[in-house]
Amino acid sequence: MSRKIQVTVWNENRHEQLNEEVRKVYPNGIHEALAAPLRESGMDVRTATLEQPEHGLSQEVLDQTDVLIWWGHIAHDQVSEEIVERVHQRVLGGMGLIVLHSGHFSKIFKRLMGTGCDLKWREADEKERLWVVNPSHPIVEGLGQYIELEREEMYGEFFDIPEPEELILVSWFEGGEVFRSGCTFTRGQGKIFYFRPGHETYPTYHQSDIQKIIVNGVRWASPTNGPKPVYGNHPPIENIKAKS
Amino acid sequence: MSRKIQVTVWNENRHEQLNEEVRKVYPNGIHEALAAPLRESGMDVRTATLEQPEHGLSQEVLDQTDVLIWWGHIAHDQVSEEIVERVHQRVLGGMGLIVLHSGHFSKIFKRLMGTGCDLKWREADEKERLWVVNPSHPIVEGLGQYIELEREEMYGEFFDIPEPEELILVSWFEGGEVFRSGCTFTRGQGKIFYFRPGHETYPTYHQSDIQKIIVNGVRWASPTNGPKPVYGNHPPIENIKAKS
Amino acid sequence: MSRKIQVTVWNENRHEQLNEEVRKVYPNGIHEALAAPLRESGMDVRTATLEQPEHGLSQEVLDQTDVLIWWGHIAHDQVSEEIVERVHQRVLGGMGLIVLHSGHFSKIFKRLMGTGCDLKWREADEKERLWVVNPSHPIVEGLGQYIELEREEMYGEFFDIPEPEELILVSWFEGGEVFRSGCTFTRGQGKIFYFRPGHETYPTYHQSDIQKIIVNGVRWASPTNGPKPVYGNHPPIENIKAKS
Amino acid sequence: MSRKIQVTVWNENRHEQLNEEVRKVYPNGIHEALAAPLRESGMDVRTATLEQPEHGLSQEVLDQTDVLIWWGHIAHDQVSEEIVERVHQRVLGGMGLIVLHSGHFSKIFKRLMGTGCDLKWREADEKERLWVVNPSHPIVEGLGQYIELEREEMYGEFFDIPEPEELILVSWFEGGEVFRSGCTFTRGQGKIFYFRPGHETYPTYHQSDIQKIIVNGVRWASPTNGPKPVYGNHPPIENIKAKS
Numbered sequence: 001m002s003r004k005i006q007v008t009v010w011n012e013n014r015h016e017q018l019n020e021e022v023r024k025v026y027p028n029g030i031h032e033a034l035a036a037p038l039r040e041s042g043m044d045v046r047t048a049t050l051e052q053p054e055h056g057l058s059q060e061v062l063d064q065t066d067v068l069i070w071w072g073h074i075a076h077d078q079v080s081e082e083i084v085e086r087v088h089q090r091v092l093g094g095m096g097l098i099v100l101h102s103g104h105f106s107k108i109f110k111r112l113m114g115t116g117c118d119l120k121w122r123e124a125d126e127k128e129r130l131w132v133v134n135p136s137h138p139i140v141e142g143l144g145q146y147i148e149l150e151r152e153e154m155y156g157e158f159f160d161i162p163e164p165e166e167l168i169l170v171s172w173f174e175g176g177e178v179f180r181s182g183c184t185f186t187r188g189q190g191k192i193f194y195f196r197p198g199h200e201t202y203p204t205y206h207q208s209d210i211q212k213i214i215v216n217g218v219r220w221a222s223p224t225n226g227p228k229p230v231y232g233n234h235p236p237i238e239n240i241k242a243k244s
Numbered sequence: 245m246s247r248k249i250q251v252t253v254w255n256e257n258r259h260e261q262l263n264e265e266v267r268k269v270y271p272n273g274i275h276e277a278l279a280a281p282l283r284e285s286g287m288d289v290r291t292a293t294l295e296q297p298e299h300g301l302s303q304e305v306l307d308q309t310d311v312l313i314w315w316g317h318i319a320h321d322q323v324s325e326e327i328v329e330r331v332h333q334r335v336l337g338g339m340g341l342i343v344l345h346s347g348h349f350s351k352i353f354k355r356l357m358g359t360g361c362d363l364k365w366r367e368a369d370e371k372e373r374l375w376v377v378n379p380s381h382p383i384v385e386g387l388g389q390y391i392e393l394e395r396e397e398m399y400g401e402f403f404d405i406p407e408p409e410e411l412i413l414v415s416w417f418e419g420g421e422v423f424r425s426g427c428t429f430t431r432g433q434g435k436i437f438y439f440r441p442g443h444e445t446y447p448t449y450h451q452s453d454i455q456k457i458i459v460n461g462v463r464w465a466s467p468t469n470g471p472k473p474v475y476g477n478h479p480p481i482e483n484i485k486a487k488s
Numbered sequence: 489m490s491r492k493i494q495v496t497v498w499n500e501n502r503h504e505q506l507n508e509e510v511r512k513v514y515p516n517g518i519h520e521a522l523a524a525p526l527r528e529s530g531m532d533v534r535t536a537t538l539e540q541p542e543h544g545l546s547q548e549v550l551d552q553t554d555v556l557i558w559w560g561h562i563a564h565d566q567v568s569e570e571i572v573e574r575v576h577q578r579v580l581g582g583m584g585l586i587v588l589h590s591g592h593f594s595k596i597f598k599r600l601m602g603t604g605c606d607l608k609w610r611e612a613d614e615k616e617r618l619w620v621v622n623p624s625h626p627i628v629e630g631l632g633q634y635i636e637l638e639r640e641e642m643y644g645e646f647f648d649i650p651e652p653e654e655l656i657l658v659s660w661f662e663g664g665e666v667f668r669s670g671c672t673f674t675r676g677q678g679k680i681f682y683f684r685p686g687h688e689t690y691p692t693y694h695q696s697d698i699q700k701i702i703v704n705g706v707r708w709a710s711p712t713n714g715p716k717p718v719y720g721n722h723p724p725i726e727n728i729k730a731k732s
Numbered sequence: 733m734s735r736k737i738q739v740t741v742w743n744e745n746r747h748e749q750l751n752e753e754v755r756k757v758y759p760n761g762i763h764e765a766l767a768a769p770l771r772e773s774g775m776d777v778r779t780a781t782l783e784q785p786e787h788g789l790s791q792e793v794l795d796q797t798d799v800l801i802w803w804g805h806i807a808h809d810q811v812s813e814e815i816v817e818r819v820h821q822r823v824l825g826g827m828g829l830i831v832l833h834s835g836h837f838s839k840i841f842k843r844l845m846g847t848g849c850d851l852k853w854r855e856a857d858e859k860e861r862l863w864v865v866n867p868s869h870p871i872v873e874g875l876g877q878y879i880e881l882e883r884e885e886m887y888g889e890f891f892d893i894p895e896p897e898e899l900i901l902v903s904w905f906e907g908g909e910v911f912r913s914g915c916t917f918t919r920g921q922g923k924i925f926y927f928r929p930g931h932e933t934y935p936t937y938h939q940s941d942i943q944k945i946i947v948n949g950v951r952w953a954s955p956t957n958g959p960k961p962v963y964g965n966h967p968p969i970e971n972i973k974a975k976s
Contacts, residue, residue, distance in 0.1 A: 120962060145473070
């Protein structure tokens, strides 16, 4: 119980290099903004980015990761198939995964969902209000009945994902849309949390309620020491009658 | 985080008084057998029984209870409507509830489910094998792929409950039936876990894997400090345009 | 397949008698407005109201009803316990139930849900937009991606129901709230569809898309000829070994 | 409503060529055994097999298919990636898919699930009994409370699939295992039904209850004319206030 949760925050880290506006909001990159509150809550956190060898996601790193956080947007297609496959296997083996915002279109999320993961979107400096629809879920511990973001990108339904196992947050947008913004899934032994907010030009990840949800999400997605699945050919446990 | 979980174990406590066979298996009552492993795991545990004033479930006791465990069988109809209502309100307000075995026919479980909660049954000293079908769920932490009970009462499908939010265990019975034996539900702010085994004449609750599931179930069902629901008439948050 | 679906539309029918504004919108009562499109789609439809003997819901009427539609608001407490119990048993036995708008607080809906069914509300002539989040569900056959209602009462989250088995529609409200507006549940053999819109002073039930959803909902909730559940004590199907 | 459902039955068709025992049970191939009862129930049925050009699944065939049935076992890896991608897109676009037995390990099922889809298995001429756990579901219309198969291959838990949206059948096996044998999923606009039985050396698909479930499954999985999802960049429906 006392072992620290091992988190790896993965960030594409491209907007930060291309766009001064983003650098102003996230001077050390989105990954460092995400890492800070996790560290403050007592977790062991490392970061990894696309430009690193193996995108910073060597087998060794993944084997030591309890929960992986994923932020990507304009370079999904530059993530190598080999690394996607490696992350996929680790999730099925029990590693938690938090997919943020535009990560909905990442290769790993689409592979885990089995759907297109498309949605409606708009960048219009509009207000988002995330309503809690599952108040006893550990992911919303310590929160109020909603969170307001003064300016965010809009994501609208239909969001092409499988029916979430748990729907935790639903967003209201000023421009007239709604969105299933906090959704959980299980794949193999791994727990997955999709959380919508976090457009790169807005200070969303500096907001304390957003940070709280991500910290809670990491705790929820951490692996449990459950039964290791057993597959393949197995003799009967009980006697089978010979048939005539 | 460091506050101990407050558990109340409620037992009808009638078989123990009427049947020597049951007294041999549970000399201090089923409630004490259930309480022991919870105490060992560091929880604050009290017991309550039908014959006590208010069945041992005063408002004060319930207000101090994080998770209530319920075992009843032959005296469901002697549980007063007032106490059922009180427990119902506490569950909706966030108290966890673990319903065991024949508690499927208790007033409180039927009220929370909204269905008849009927099933098929048989007492024939037969083998039960509970298979884990949700291996990453915290309720099966530390378990193997199945649990065997050498002798148990059979419960068979169709079990008239709403579709469980999570199905965790499915039982195989020697006589040819299956049963959804570990099921979770949420009602209001309260989490509910139904767990099948525990016929009064068998030493089921002395078995360590069964105890482990109940301890895990109590941890899972403990209240989280989520948003307190807000109901009733509320002014708009955003401006509403006057219609012509 | 060729037998007509038998529908009973139940309406409290009080606002219509007390409020001229409601009479203008629904001159023959909400029940007749609901019945008309069901009749046009080829169903056998009768209506029933609170003031009738047995509220128009005799055992004979219910036995002949495939799907019951329920609209009530200011007189929930005048529905007799006996009739609620009768409707409950028929739903468990396979009758479909469509609960509309303020019916969320009806005795029958609360009994089937097992929760308080409370919510947030406001009457402010505001716009509602219902977004489809489950586009392959038969209940939204023939619809577009959303429905707009120029003026409706607001219902806001948290809506105190169990997690819906299927979430089909989510509402956006002009004043800033969201709501799970189209939800399905199963209880016993009966299918239940909760559909939010329909405040008595607005012409909501005259709108064709709203009518289409209710017609689809009735078709979806119609009983299937499935296996009749078998309960009680049963001998083993397979041999049980004598234990030593 | 009067248009016939268009079904394509796809079969790997290898065992039939390699194994005389299988030819005795299915002299015209598993695909023809599956097609016959669908034709009798009034559907338009064509068959397709692995050895045909494009495996018999040209874009034109798929575009005309309402529901595709899939049986494969020893040659999953010989199904071309291009065809798998084509089928995947058609399912997301609304085509129903019934995956049978060893099809659990097909490329298309694994892609749609996002998991490994592994399980435990054994060929031991043992009895299987499929219990209905969702009696009001249209897929079990006309059935009794269980189906018995005198001899079948065993499939046992843990079955590595995402939590089914609906669990309809649970199998009991003579040798001591259980299995979630009838499961539904939605992906995009497409409905998916996984149905366990059908080992090639047993006459399972000649049994009338098994045929009834497959016919019901095809009806259930047939596309509905729901809202066509709209994706991409969209202007606001409501005014967005200029922020200071």
